[in-house]
Amino acid sequence: MSKKLLLKDAHIEGIRYFETYRKQGGYTAAEKALKMTPDEILEEVKASGLRGRGGAGFPTGMKWSFLAKPEGVPRHLVVNADESEPGTFKDRYLMEFLPHVLIEGMLISSYCLGSNVSYIYIRGEYSWIPDILEEAIEEAKAAGFLGKNILGTGFDCEIYVQRGGGAYICGEETALLESLEGKRGNPRLKPPFPAVKGLWERPTVVNNVESIAAIVPIIDITGAEYAKIGVGRSTGTKLISACGNINKPGVYEIDMTITVEEFIYSDEYCGGIKDGKKLKACIPGGSSVPIVPANLLLRTVNGEPRYMNYESLADGGFATGTMMGSGGFIVLDEDQCIVEHTMTLARFYNHESCGQCTPCREGTGWMYKILKKIEKGEGKMEDIDLLWDIQRKIEGNTICPLGDAAAWPVAAAIRHFRDEFEWHVKNPELSQTQNYGLAHY
Numbered sequence: 001m002s003k004k005l006l007l008k009d010a011h012i013e014g015i016r017y018f019e020t021y022r023k024q025g026g027y028t029a030a031e032k033a034l035k036m037t038p039d040e041i042l043e044e045v046k047a048s049g050l051r052g053r054g055g056a057g058f059p060t061g062m063k064w065s066f067l068a069k070p071e072g073v074p075r076h077l078v079v080n081a082d083e084s085e086p087g088t089f090k091d092r093y094l095m096e097f098l099p100h101v102l103i104e105g106m107l108i109s110s111y112c113l114g115s116n117v118s119y120i121y122i123r124g125e126y127s128w129i130p131d132i133l134e135e136a137i138e139e140a141k142a143a144g145f146l147g148k149n150i151l152g153t154g155f156d157c158e159i160y161v162q163r164g165g166g167a168y169i170c171g172e173e174t175a176l177l178e179s180l181e182g183k184r185g186n187p188r189l190k191p192p193f194p195a196v197k198g199l200w201e202r203p204t205v206v207n208n209v210e211s212i213a214a215i216v217p218i219i220d221i222t223g224a225e226y227a228k229i230g231v232g233r234s235t236g237t238k239l240i241s242a243c244g245n246i247n248k249p250g251v252y253e254i255d256m257t258i259t260v261e262e263f264i265y266s267d268e269y270c271g272g273i274k275d276g277k278k279l280k281a282c283i284p285g286g287s288s289v290p291i292v293p294a295n296l297l298l299r300t301v302n303g304e305p306r307y308m309n310y311e312s313l314a315d316g317g318f319a320t321g322t323m324m325g326s327g328g329f330i331v332l333d334e335d336q337c338i339v340e341h342t343m344t345l346a347r348f349y350n351h352e353s354c355g356q357c358t359p360c361r362e363g364t365g366w367m368y369k370i371l372k373k374i375e376k377g378e379g380k381m382e383d384i385d386l387l388w389d390i391q392r393k394i395e396g397n398t399i400c401p402l403g404d405a406a407a408w409p410v411a412a413a414i415r416h417f418r419d420e421f422e423w424h425v426k427n428p429e430l431s432q433t434q435n436y437g438l439a440h441y
Protein backbone atom coordinates (compact mmCIF):
# COMPACT_ATOMS: atom_id res chain seq x y z
CA MET A 1 0.00 0.00 0.00
CA SER A 2 1.33 3.44 -0.92
CA LYS A 3 2.14 5.92 1.81
CA LYS A 4 -0.36 8.76 2.09
CA LEU A 5 0.77 12.31 2.80
CA LEU A 6 -1.68 14.64 1.04
CA LEU A 7 -4.82 12.50 1.22
CA LYS A 8 -4.19 10.88 4.59
CA ASP A 9 -7.11 12.77 6.20
CA ALA A 10 -9.35 12.94 3.13
CA HIS A 11 -11.79 10.42 4.66
CA ILE A 12 -12.41 12.54 7.80
CA GLU A 13 -15.77 14.21 7.86
CA GLY A 14 -15.54 17.99 7.91
CA ILE A 15 -11.82 18.07 6.99
CA ARG A 16 -12.71 20.86 4.57
CA TYR A 17 -13.22 23.17 7.55
CA PHE A 18 -10.52 24.84 9.64
CA GLU A 19 -11.63 23.44 13.00
CA THR A 20 -11.45 19.80 11.88
CA TYR A 21 -8.27 20.34 9.86
CA ARG A 22 -6.61 21.96 12.87
CA LYS A 23 -7.68 19.09 15.18
CA GLN A 24 -5.92 16.69 12.79
CA GLY A 25 -2.68 18.64 13.17
CA GLY A 26 -3.33 21.19 10.44
CA TYR A 27 -1.20 24.37 10.42
CA THR A 28 1.46 22.83 12.70
CA ALA A 29 3.78 22.73 9.65
CA ALA A 30 3.08 26.45 9.16
CA GLU A 31 3.85 27.16 12.83
CA LYS A 32 7.11 25.24 12.44
CA ALA A 33 8.00 27.00 9.18
CA LEU A 34 7.38 30.48 10.55
CA LYS A 35 10.05 29.81 13.20
CA MET A 36 12.54 28.95 10.44
CA THR A 37 14.27 31.38 8.11
CA PRO A 38 13.18 31.52 4.45
CA ASP A 39 16.56 30.05 3.46
CA GLU A 40 16.09 27.11 5.82
CA ILE A 41 12.70 26.37 4.24
CA LEU A 42 14.23 26.59 0.77
CA GLU A 43 16.90 24.07 1.82
CA GLU A 44 14.18 21.66 3.03
CA VAL A 45 12.34 21.96 -0.29
CA LYS A 46 15.56 21.35 -2.20
CA ALA A 47 16.42 18.37 0.01
CA SER A 48 12.97 16.87 -0.58
CA GLY A 49 13.65 16.49 -4.30
CA LEU A 50 10.07 17.64 -4.98
CA ARG A 51 9.43 18.02 -8.71
CA GLY A 52 6.67 20.25 -10.07
CA ARG A 53 3.43 18.28 -10.13
CA GLY A 54 1.81 20.26 -12.95
CA GLY A 55 3.44 18.33 -15.77
CA ALA A 56 7.00 19.48 -16.46
CA GLY A 57 8.50 17.86 -13.36
CA PHE A 58 11.03 20.68 -12.83
CA PRO A 59 12.63 20.63 -9.33
CA THR A 60 10.60 23.02 -7.16
CA GLY A 61 13.50 24.04 -4.89
CA MET A 62 15.60 24.98 -7.91
CA LYS A 63 12.72 26.99 -9.39
CA TRP A 64 12.36 28.88 -6.11
CA SER A 65 16.09 29.59 -5.97
CA PHE A 66 15.86 31.35 -9.38
CA LEU A 67 13.49 33.98 -7.96
CA ALA A 68 15.02 37.42 -8.39
CA LYS A 69 15.07 39.61 -5.27
CA PRO A 70 15.68 43.20 -6.32
CA GLU A 71 15.51 45.69 -3.46
CA GLY A 72 12.09 47.27 -2.95
CA VAL A 73 10.25 45.23 -5.63
CA PRO A 74 7.35 43.06 -4.41
CA ARG A 75 7.45 39.35 -5.25
CA HIS A 76 4.50 37.04 -5.81
CA LEU A 77 3.49 33.42 -5.51
CA VAL A 78 0.83 32.38 -8.02
CA VAL A 79 -0.80 28.98 -7.70
CA ASN A 80 -1.75 27.49 -11.03
CA ALA A 81 -5.16 25.90 -10.47
CA ASP A 82 -6.12 26.11 -14.15
CA GLU A 83 -6.30 22.33 -14.33
CA SER A 84 -7.54 21.94 -17.91
CA GLU A 85 -5.49 19.02 -19.20
CA PRO A 86 -7.95 16.37 -20.40
CA GLY A 87 -7.94 13.43 -17.99
CA THR A 88 -6.53 15.45 -15.09
CA PHE A 89 -8.65 16.26 -12.05
CA LYS A 90 -6.43 15.69 -9.01
CA ASP A 91 -6.06 19.40 -8.13
CA ARG A 92 -9.84 19.74 -8.18
CA TYR A 93 -10.03 16.95 -5.60
CA LEU A 94 -7.44 18.63 -3.36
CA MET A 95 -9.10 22.04 -3.53
CA GLU A 96 -12.62 20.70 -3.09
CA PHE A 97 -11.99 18.34 -0.18
CA LEU A 98 -8.76 19.57 1.43
CA PRO A 99 -8.58 23.33 0.75
CA HIS A 100 -6.64 24.04 3.94
CA VAL A 101 -3.71 21.87 2.77
CA LEU A 102 -3.34 24.25 -0.16
CA ILE A 103 -3.78 27.39 1.99
CA GLU A 104 -1.24 26.13 4.54
CA GLY A 105 1.18 25.25 1.74
CA MET A 106 0.69 28.72 0.27
CA LEU A 107 1.37 30.39 3.61
CA ILE A 108 4.67 28.49 4.04
CA SER A 109 5.69 29.05 0.41
CA SER A 110 4.75 32.76 0.48
CA TYR A 111 6.84 33.22 3.63
CA CYS A 112 9.80 31.45 2.03
CA LEU A 113 9.54 33.44 -1.23
CA GLY A 114 8.73 36.78 0.40
CA SER A 115 5.30 37.11 -1.20
CA ASN A 116 2.92 39.28 0.78
CA VAL A 117 0.18 38.99 -1.83
CA SER A 118 -0.35 35.55 -3.38
CA TYR A 119 -2.91 34.31 -5.86
CA ILE A 120 -4.80 31.20 -6.84
CA TYR A 121 -5.75 31.29 -10.53
CA ILE A 122 -8.51 28.74 -11.00
CA ARG A 123 -10.12 27.53 -14.22
CA GLY A 124 -13.56 28.97 -14.88
CA GLU A 125 -15.19 25.55 -15.21
CA TYR A 126 -14.44 24.78 -11.55
CA SER A 127 -17.23 27.21 -10.73
CA TRP A 128 -18.08 25.87 -7.28
CA ILE A 129 -14.55 25.69 -5.91
CA PRO A 130 -13.63 29.39 -5.49
CA ASP A 131 -16.29 29.66 -2.78
CA ILE A 132 -14.72 26.72 -0.94
CA LEU A 133 -11.26 28.29 -1.20
CA GLU A 134 -12.48 31.73 -0.15
CA GLU A 135 -14.21 30.26 2.88
CA ALA A 136 -10.99 28.45 3.83
CA ILE A 137 -9.02 31.70 3.39
CA GLU A 138 -11.45 33.55 5.65
CA GLU A 139 -11.22 30.79 8.28
CA ALA A 140 -7.40 30.85 8.18
CA LYS A 141 -7.46 34.63 8.48
CA ALA A 142 -9.84 34.55 11.44
CA ALA A 143 -7.46 32.10 13.17
CA GLY A 144 -4.47 34.38 12.58
CA PHE A 145 -2.80 32.27 9.86
CA LEU A 146 -3.30 34.91 7.14
CA GLY A 147 -3.49 38.69 7.15
CA LYS A 148 -1.23 41.06 9.09
CA ASN A 149 1.58 40.02 11.43
CA ILE A 150 0.87 36.28 11.19
CA LEU A 151 1.43 34.55 14.56
CA GLY A 152 3.33 37.65 15.71
CA THR A 153 6.16 37.09 13.22
CA GLY A 154 5.76 40.41 11.45
CA PHE A 155 5.00 38.56 8.19
CA ASP A 156 1.89 39.70 6.29
CA CYS A 157 0.17 37.57 3.68
CA GLU A 158 -3.06 37.89 1.75
CA ILE A 159 -4.36 35.27 -0.68
CA TYR A 160 -6.77 36.08 -3.49
CA VAL A 161 -8.69 33.71 -5.75
CA GLN A 162 -9.04 34.67 -9.41
CA ARG A 163 -11.41 32.79 -11.71
CA GLY A 164 -10.28 32.12 -15.29
CA GLY A 165 -12.54 32.32 -18.30
CA GLY A 166 -12.22 28.66 -19.36
CA ALA A 167 -9.27 28.78 -21.77
CA TYR A 168 -6.89 25.80 -21.70
CA ILE A 169 -3.98 28.01 -22.70
CA CYS A 170 -4.23 29.93 -19.42
CA GLY A 171 -2.68 26.89 -17.76
CA GLU A 172 0.58 27.90 -19.45
CA GLU A 173 2.29 30.03 -16.81
CA THR A 174 2.89 33.20 -18.83
CA ALA A 175 -0.60 33.12 -20.38
CA LEU A 176 -1.93 32.71 -16.86
CA LEU A 177 -0.02 35.80 -15.73
CA GLU A 178 -1.37 37.81 -18.69
CA SER A 179 -4.89 36.73 -17.78
CA LEU A 180 -4.31 37.52 -14.11
CA GLU A 181 -3.27 41.02 -15.18
CA GLY A 182 -6.63 41.36 -16.91
CA LYS A 183 -5.40 40.84 -20.46
CA ARG A 184 -6.07 38.19 -23.11
CA GLY A 185 -4.34 34.97 -22.08
CA ASN A 186 -1.62 34.87 -24.73
CA PRO A 187 1.65 33.14 -23.76
CA ARG A 188 4.71 35.40 -23.54
CA LEU A 189 8.03 34.79 -25.19
CA LYS A 190 10.63 33.51 -22.70
CA PRO A 191 13.08 34.81 -21.53
CA PRO A 192 12.44 36.78 -19.44
CA PHE A 193 11.11 34.03 -17.18
CA PRO A 194 8.49 34.77 -14.52
CA ALA A 195 11.12 34.38 -11.79
CA VAL A 196 12.62 37.63 -13.10
CA LYS A 197 9.63 39.38 -14.76
CA GLY A 198 6.33 37.78 -13.89
CA LEU A 199 3.12 39.28 -12.61
CA TRP A 200 3.16 43.03 -13.36
CA GLU A 201 6.84 42.56 -14.27
CA ARG A 202 7.62 41.55 -10.70
CA PRO A 203 9.57 38.40 -9.76
CA THR A 204 7.00 35.60 -9.56
CA VAL A 205 6.91 31.90 -8.81
CA VAL A 206 4.10 29.99 -10.52
CA ASN A 207 3.50 26.53 -9.08
CA ASN A 208 0.85 23.88 -9.45
CA VAL A 209 -1.71 23.23 -6.66
CA GLU A 210 -0.29 19.80 -5.76
CA SER A 211 3.30 21.12 -5.67
CA ILE A 212 2.37 23.80 -3.15
CA ALA A 213 0.24 21.39 -1.08
CA ALA A 214 3.27 19.04 -0.91
CA ILE A 215 5.23 21.74 0.96
CA VAL A 216 3.13 20.96 4.06
CA PRO A 217 4.33 17.34 4.53
CA ILE A 218 7.86 18.36 3.49
CA ILE A 219 8.10 20.82 6.38
CA ASP A 220 6.22 18.43 8.65
CA ILE A 221 8.50 15.40 8.21
CA THR A 222 11.57 17.26 6.80
CA GLY A 223 12.85 17.30 3.26
CA ALA A 224 15.27 14.44 3.93
CA GLU A 225 12.47 12.12 5.12
CA TYR A 226 10.26 13.14 2.17
CA ALA A 227 13.09 12.25 -0.21
CA LYS A 228 13.23 8.72 1.25
CA ILE A 229 9.70 8.07 -0.04
CA GLY A 230 9.57 6.97 -3.67
CA VAL A 231 12.55 6.04 -5.76
CA GLY A 232 15.52 7.84 -7.37
CA ARG A 233 14.55 11.33 -8.53
CA SER A 234 10.84 10.50 -8.15
CA THR A 235 10.59 11.43 -4.50
CA GLY A 236 7.55 11.80 -2.26
CA THR A 237 4.03 10.91 -3.25
CA LYS A 238 2.09 11.77 -6.42
CA LEU A 239 -1.61 12.21 -7.00
CA ILE A 240 -2.94 10.35 -10.01
CA SER A 241 -6.39 10.95 -11.49
CA ALA A 242 -7.40 7.72 -13.20
CA CYS A 243 -10.16 7.54 -15.79
CA GLY A 244 -11.26 5.74 -18.94
CA ASN A 245 -12.14 2.05 -19.26
CA ILE A 246 -11.35 1.00 -15.69
CA ASN A 247 -13.46 -0.30 -12.84
CA LYS A 248 -12.51 2.35 -10.28
CA PRO A 249 -11.91 5.82 -11.72
CA GLY A 250 -10.79 8.33 -9.11
CA VAL A 251 -7.91 10.19 -7.50
CA TYR A 252 -5.16 8.05 -5.93
CA GLU A 253 -2.04 8.95 -4.01
CA ILE A 254 0.89 6.72 -4.89
CA ASP A 255 4.47 6.65 -3.66
CA MET A 256 5.93 6.04 -7.15
CA THR A 257 7.36 2.60 -6.31
CA ILE A 258 4.41 0.60 -7.69
CA THR A 259 4.33 -0.83 -11.18
CA VAL A 260 1.92 0.37 -13.87
CA GLU A 261 0.45 -3.14 -13.92
CA GLU A 262 -0.29 -2.98 -10.20
CA PHE A 263 -1.85 0.45 -10.57
CA ILE A 264 -4.20 -0.70 -13.32
CA TYR A 265 -5.15 -4.13 -12.01
CA SER A 266 -4.95 -3.86 -8.21
CA ASP A 267 -8.21 -3.36 -6.29
CA GLU A 268 -6.45 -0.68 -4.28
CA TYR A 269 -6.28 1.50 -7.39
CA CYS A 270 -8.04 1.15 -10.78
CA GLY A 271 -9.43 -2.35 -10.12
CA GLY A 272 -8.76 -3.68 -13.63
CA ILE A 273 -10.26 -3.05 -17.05
CA LYS A 274 -14.02 -2.57 -17.20
CA ASP A 275 -16.19 -5.54 -18.24
CA GLY A 276 -13.14 -7.83 -18.23
CA LYS A 277 -11.88 -6.44 -21.53
CA LYS A 278 -8.26 -6.30 -22.63
CA LEU A 279 -6.02 -3.29 -22.11
CA LYS A 280 -5.16 -1.62 -25.39
CA ALA A 281 -3.24 1.53 -24.47
CA CYS A 282 -2.83 4.25 -21.91
CA ILE A 283 -1.96 7.92 -21.70
CA PRO A 284 -0.42 8.18 -18.23
CA GLY A 285 0.16 11.90 -17.87
CA GLY A 286 -2.76 13.85 -19.33
CA SER A 287 -3.71 14.12 -23.00
CA SER A 288 -0.49 15.92 -24.05
CA VAL A 289 1.88 13.03 -23.37
CA PRO A 290 2.47 10.18 -25.84
CA ILE A 291 0.01 7.28 -25.85
CA VAL A 292 1.66 3.93 -25.12
CA PRO A 293 0.38 0.52 -26.26
CA ALA A 294 -0.26 -2.13 -23.59
CA ASN A 295 2.92 -4.13 -24.24
CA LEU A 296 5.17 -1.09 -23.74
CA LEU A 297 3.05 0.24 -20.92
CA LEU A 298 3.46 -2.74 -18.65
CA ARG A 299 7.10 -3.44 -19.55
CA THR A 300 9.94 -1.44 -21.04
CA VAL A 301 11.66 -2.64 -24.24
CA ASN A 302 14.25 -4.34 -22.00
CA GLY A 303 11.54 -6.40 -20.36
CA GLU A 304 11.78 -4.52 -17.07
CA PRO A 305 8.50 -3.74 -15.29
CA ARG A 306 7.40 -0.18 -15.94
CA TYR A 307 6.90 1.79 -12.75
CA MET A 308 4.63 4.70 -11.97
CA ASN A 309 7.40 7.26 -11.73
CA TYR A 310 9.03 9.97 -13.84
CA GLU A 311 12.04 7.94 -15.01
CA SER A 312 10.43 4.58 -15.68
CA LEU A 313 7.47 6.00 -17.62
CA ALA A 314 9.87 7.97 -19.81
CA ASP A 315 12.21 4.99 -20.31
CA GLY A 316 13.07 4.67 -23.99
CA GLY A 317 12.18 8.28 -24.80
CA PHE A 318 9.23 9.09 -27.01
CA ALA A 319 9.90 6.04 -29.20
CA THR A 320 8.85 3.55 -26.53
CA GLY A 321 8.15 5.56 -23.40
CA THR A 322 5.93 8.39 -22.32
CA MET A 323 5.81 10.88 -19.42
CA MET A 324 4.40 11.21 -15.91
CA GLY A 325 3.05 14.62 -16.98
CA SER A 326 0.19 15.90 -14.88
CA GLY A 327 -0.75 12.44 -13.60
CA GLY A 328 -3.94 12.26 -15.67
CA PHE A 329 -4.04 8.49 -16.29
CA ILE A 330 -6.36 7.66 -19.23
CA VAL A 331 -6.93 3.95 -19.92
CA LEU A 332 -8.23 2.66 -23.26
CA ASP A 333 -9.60 -0.85 -23.69
CA GLU A 334 -9.55 -3.08 -26.75
CA ASP A 335 -12.73 -1.54 -28.21
CA GLN A 336 -11.37 2.00 -28.47
CA CYS A 337 -10.46 3.39 -31.87
CA ILE A 338 -7.08 5.13 -31.73
CA VAL A 339 -7.83 7.23 -34.84
CA GLU A 340 -11.06 8.55 -33.36
CA HIS A 341 -9.36 9.14 -30.04
CA THR A 342 -6.50 11.06 -31.68
CA MET A 343 -8.97 13.08 -33.74
CA THR A 344 -10.82 14.10 -30.58
CA LEU A 345 -7.56 15.35 -29.05
CA ALA A 346 -6.59 17.19 -32.26
CA ARG A 347 -9.95 18.96 -32.23
CA PHE A 348 -9.34 19.99 -28.63
CA TYR A 349 -5.88 21.46 -29.29
CA ASN A 350 -7.07 23.23 -32.42
CA HIS A 351 -9.92 24.79 -30.48
CA GLU A 352 -7.62 25.86 -27.63
CA SER A 353 -4.76 27.27 -29.74
CA CYS A 354 -4.43 30.99 -28.99
CA GLY A 355 -3.46 31.59 -32.63
CA GLN A 356 -0.26 33.56 -32.03
CA CYS A 357 2.06 31.26 -33.98
CA THR A 358 1.40 29.84 -37.42
CA PRO A 359 2.57 26.22 -36.92
CA CYS A 360 0.17 25.80 -34.01
CA ARG A 361 -2.73 27.90 -35.35
CA GLU A 362 -2.73 26.31 -38.81
CA GLY A 363 -1.11 22.95 -38.07
CA THR A 364 -3.56 21.89 -35.37
CA GLY A 365 -6.45 22.65 -37.73
CA TRP A 366 -4.86 20.67 -40.56
CA MET A 367 -4.22 17.70 -38.27
CA TYR A 368 -7.82 17.71 -37.11
CA LYS A 369 -9.19 17.88 -40.67
CA ILE A 370 -6.96 15.04 -41.91
CA LEU A 371 -7.73 12.86 -38.90
CA LYS A 372 -11.44 13.47 -39.41
CA LYS A 373 -11.11 12.44 -43.05
CA ILE A 374 -9.24 9.24 -42.19
CA GLU A 375 -11.64 8.37 -39.38
CA LYS A 376 -14.61 8.72 -41.74
CA GLY A 377 -12.98 6.35 -44.22
CA GLU A 378 -12.27 9.15 -46.71
CA GLY A 379 -8.49 9.26 -46.27
CA LYS A 380 -5.63 8.12 -48.48
CA MET A 381 -2.40 6.41 -47.46
CA GLU A 382 -0.48 9.66 -48.21
CA ASP A 383 -2.60 11.42 -45.61
CA ILE A 384 -0.91 9.39 -42.87
CA ASP A 385 2.51 10.61 -44.01
CA LEU A 386 1.19 14.15 -44.36
CA LEU A 387 -0.10 13.98 -40.79
CA TRP A 388 3.32 12.81 -39.63
CA ASP A 389 4.99 15.64 -41.53
CA ILE A 390 2.70 18.30 -40.05
CA GLN A 391 3.23 17.22 -36.45
CA ARG A 392 7.01 17.24 -37.05
CA LYS A 393 6.78 20.83 -38.28
CA ILE A 394 4.79 21.95 -35.24
CA GLU A 395 7.00 20.38 -32.57
CA GLY A 396 9.63 22.78 -31.26
CA ASN A 397 8.54 25.63 -33.51
CA THR A 398 6.05 27.46 -31.35
CA ILE A 399 6.04 30.07 -28.59
CA CYS A 400 4.56 27.83 -25.92
CA PRO A 401 4.30 24.08 -25.27
CA LEU A 402 0.75 23.80 -26.62
CA GLY A 403 2.24 23.16 -30.05
CA ASP A 404 4.27 20.22 -28.74
CA ALA A 405 1.27 19.02 -26.74
CA ALA A 406 -0.77 18.91 -29.95
CA ALA A 407 1.97 17.19 -31.96
CA TRP A 408 3.01 14.43 -29.53
CA PRO A 409 -0.32 12.54 -29.35
CA VAL A 410 -0.47 12.42 -33.16
CA ALA A 411 3.15 11.27 -33.45
CA ALA A 412 2.73 8.53 -30.84
CA ALA A 413 -0.56 7.32 -32.33
CA ILE A 414 1.00 6.93 -35.79
CA ARG A 415 4.19 5.43 -34.39
CA HIS A 416 2.44 2.74 -32.35
CA PHE A 417 -0.88 2.26 -34.17
CA ARG A 418 -0.15 2.94 -37.84
CA ASP A 419 -2.02 -0.27 -38.71
CA GLU A 420 -5.23 1.29 -37.37
CA PHE A 421 -4.81 4.35 -39.58
CA GLU A 422 -4.19 2.10 -42.57
CA TRP A 423 -7.21 -0.04 -41.70
CA HIS A 424 -9.44 3.05 -41.92
CA VAL A 425 -7.99 3.90 -45.34
CA LYS A 426 -8.38 0.35 -46.63
CA ASN A 427 -11.87 -0.16 -45.21
CA PRO A 428 -13.85 2.99 -46.01
CA GLU A 429 -17.27 1.38 -45.58
CA LEU A 430 -16.42 -0.33 -42.29
CA SER A 431 -14.82 2.91 -41.03
CA GLN A 432 -18.21 4.55 -40.99
CA THR A 433 -19.99 1.77 -39.16
CA GLN A 434 -17.48 0.26 -36.77
CA ASN A 435 -14.12 1.13 -35.37
CA TYR A 436 -10.83 -0.68 -35.69
CA GLY A 437 -11.00 -1.99 -32.15
CA LEU A 438 -14.29 -3.82 -32.71
CA ALA A 439 -13.09 -5.20 -36.01
CA HIS A 440 -9.74 -6.55 -34.85
CA TYR A 441 -9.92 -7.70 -31.24
Ligand code: SF4
Binding pocket: 169, 187, 352, 353, 354, 355, 356, 357, 358, 360, 361, 398, 399, 400, 401, 402, 403
Ligand atom coordinates in the same frame (compact mmCIF):
# COMPACT_ATOMS: atom_id res chain seq x y z
FE1 SF4 B 1 -0.61 30.17 -28.98
FE2 SF4 B 1 -0.27 27.69 -29.93
FE3 SF4 B 1 1.64 29.49 -30.20
FE4 SF4 B 1 1.07 28.51 -27.76
S1 SF4 B 1 1.89 27.36 -29.48
S2 SF4 B 1 1.48 30.64 -28.30
S3 SF4 B 1 -1.16 28.26 -27.97
S4 SF4 B 1 -0.41 29.59 -31.12
